[in-house]
Amino acid sequence: MRPTARKIASVLTQKGYKLTAQRRAVIDVVVSSSEHLAPAALYERVRRTHPAIGLVTVYRTLEMLSELGLICRVHRGGKSRSYTLALLGHHHHLVCSRCGTVADFTGCDLEELQQRLSQDTGFKIEGHLLQFVGDCRNCQGVT
């Protein structure tokens, strides 16, 4: 089930972060939107209700939420990052290379491979990055 803004706010205070109006505003937007949003896009939305907020603060808040595991990040090569609520627990993304639409999926099932690599290389593996790239239904057939 979707975390509420309230729930997220309480995590912040528990961790010793201050609960500012700006952070609330960012959290509200994240919670109420289903898309993955780039910092700039999120900034635009937040400004509707909180016109004085700075883009820097949006960056900082996203960074913080991401470190707390409350939002997750989509990696897009050189292009800008984007974030969405981490509602699924551990999951990954399928990204449309044309329009940028993101679909989530769970069940990456990489533990076995991770084991093998750990043994073969001596790396202490801490995480993985998995993403599929392709054309979404809408973008197929479009030149």
Place this chain on the structure above:
Amino acid sequence: MRPTARKIASVLTQKGYKLTAQRRAVIDVVVSSSEHLAPAALYERVRRTHPAIGLVTVYRTLEMLSELGLICRVHRGGKSRSYTLALLGHHHHLVCSRCGTVADFTGCDLEELQQRLSQDTGFKIEGHLLQFVGDCRNCQGVT
């Protein structure tokens, strides 16, 4: 076995690319180094033997070699990209989050998952991005 500079050069001419001194220089550096190099680092090395080369040309050459599948790219979050000789065919990377060391591995075995996702989402999947992140043997235990 490692592709030679000569072999790579011949691929270029076969594909209709001109074989310039600059491209030769970039290829030589790529072939003779085992690390994954960022464009800027590669530029520095190339300059030792070819001081007049421009960073832009390094970027362009790397892009070209990458598209031909002759070198492969490591993805590093927001940070700069980096490349190394593509000796393994289809493979992925294990990246040390501290020093940046990269180990290659093959056998990602994602076809089944890819099938499933394709059916579930309607995406026409064209590729995947897989990378493990951790601490390499050397960096473990270092604060």
Place this chain on the structure above:
DNA sequence: CTGGTAAATGAAAATCCTTTTCAGTTAGAT
């Protein structure tokens, strides 16, 4: 309720990495 204080903010500047532009150069075909 007051402070007091460390944390947080925002504007601007600074960094970085990468791409674009464009005028001049050159590889390689004829």
Place this chain on the structure above:
DNA sequence: ATCTAACTGAAAAGGATTTTCATTTACCAG
């Protein structure tokens, strides 16, 4: 040797993110 499209490099533009620093604010203690 000539020709031309491909290639090059300097500089500028672009874009995203980070740093800096003076100002403001949340929240704990009193």
